[in-house]
Amino acid sequence: MQGFNDIGGLIIDMDGVLWHGDQALPGLTAFFATLRELKLPFVLATNNASITAEQYVAKLANMQVDIGIQEVLTSGMATAIYLSERYSPSETRVYVIGSAGLRQPLLDKGFILASEHDEEAVQLVVSGLDKTLTWEKLCMAALHIQAGAGFYGSNGDVTLPSERGFLPGNGATLAALAAATGVTPTTIGKPAPIIYQQALTLLSVPADRVIAIGDRLDTDILGAVQTGIRSVLVLSGISRESDMQALDYGPTWVMQDIQELTEALRQ
Known part of the structure; x- marks a missing residue:
């Protein structure tokens, strides 16, 4: 996939991308195993301000994924x-x-x-x-x-x-x-660029080598566009591909889910 060989870091939304409620989406553990294997740094950035970073770490641990506090950025x-x-x-x-x-x-x-x-x-x-x-x-x-x-x-x-x-x-x-x-x-949260700019600082990776992953056009993808970084819309959450027809912006890539994303990262 063109452009997918120069990725230096990922900013990843959670709900609708990694899980629905308390149900992990298919391919979750393989996705994170691939990120670790490829030594790709990431920040899990969410608009949800109702729970703490520690609670997100515990939630992913219950899904058999180990992450650090420093890899979470809530609004x-x-x-x-x-x-x-x-x-x-x-x-x-x-x-x-x-x-x-x-x-x-x-x-x-x-x-x-x-x-x-x-x-x-x-x-x-x-x-x-x-x-x-x-x-x-x-x-x-x-x-x-x-x-x-x-x-x-x-x-x-x-x-x-x-x-x-x-x-x-x-x-x-x-x-x-x-x-x-x-x-x-x-x-502060998406689509304002503030949270993405903070995630870029945490990653310490040039913006042109960072890709945002999200399931909502009006927050995840618009926020990436306003920050000047590339993005992937996954169709496992809120937005549908047909929703893009009425917009004057859009993602760099559209994929079905993190399973397809994992395959693209491994190519």
Whole structure:
């Protein structure tokens, strides 16, 4: 396959690429065995900010794949990195809508997290997927933003695929807060290039030798295009090949799944 012999590293999405829910997709262990055999560095980069890197490592271990913490980059981690480069964590109070996958990286960077009902001034409001979202949390976040706090989102995914159908994602929360405050948030996850740029730094591989792997055109592939790196759309998740017809961008390659990708890497 043309262009597949100059790969120096991979940025890989997880849900829809490596698994569906808790079910590993066919070829998972062979895919990672091939990456190790070829000594191809990779970063598993996901918009999901609801769980921690440690939980992803444990999830893959349950699927018979061993990876290191340093090979995972969630949008929660990316948000903490981004903010720590622009604010002094020990002097910055943050009101967080979200779970441990967003809160823990911020704590690890030294930010001060405000409690749910704390009305004392904060410098930042950061929102990620929160499955215990309440009216009061929205009210507190909106009041802080209206008072001048910076407004950030770990990711802008409006919907969250589930066995029940498409549920409201963090993008829906951000939309509600934007409507209530008139302030547009800065989002860190895909398709914004921020998380990809951080993954490139972790890889220490030139961008023209890195390929992004994903199952969503509107996040994984658009993010790669906006970062200036090549990409593979795998058809094992959300997007279909026919979805590309209405877009003015697209992946470099389209493959059925990680099994086909593994074969291409081995050629």
